[in-house]
Amino acid sequence: EPSWSTRTVEDDPGAPFFNDTTKYVVSATLTTATWRNSKIIGRYDPDTIRSLKDEVAGDLYVSGSGTLVRAMLADGLVDELHLCVYPLTRGSGPRLLPEEAAPGNLSLAACESYENGVVYLAYRPQA
Structure with missing residues (x-):
């Protein structure tokens, strides 16, 4: 069971968004959703x-799947790309865009920085 499914607005102000919004699940293996x-x-x-x-x-929102985002970017299906940059380094790990990804240009649509050092960025692909 997804962790958000039992959270209330009292637990987390973001809970209604995740619980009440229609979720379209892209999966080659799942046949039922709980x-x-x-x-x-x-x-x-x-x-x-x-x-x-x-x-x-309204908008379609993708959360938590770099694989899906990469495929949608490659197919020209992303209208805006929202990223949060955290002030830490891992040294290794998965990349959002692999080296073999087709080059593309993005234009900055929004930018906001927070006191904890996190920076929110929104980009739109350029044609």
């Missing part, structure tokens, strides 16, 4: 994502 408001759409297919973008009122 978290309320979840719909499994199957393995990644750019045409399915394009259809969702046309059908859904």
Whole structure:
């Protein structure tokens, strides 16, 4: 069971967003979803994502899947890329964009820094 599914607004102000929003799950293996408001759409297919973008009122938000974000970027399906940069170094680990990723240009849409050193950045892909 997802950790957010049992949290309330008293536990975390972000809980209603995660629990009440419709979630479209991209997965090649899952067939059922236990978290309320979840719909499994199957393995990644750019045409399915394009259809969702046309059908859904508002924005589609991707959280926690670098693999999905990379595929959507490569297929031109990302309108905005939101990143939080934390003031620490790991030295190794997965990259958001692998070396073999196609080059692309981004334009800065928003930037905000916080007292703890975290910087929020929003970029839009340039055509």
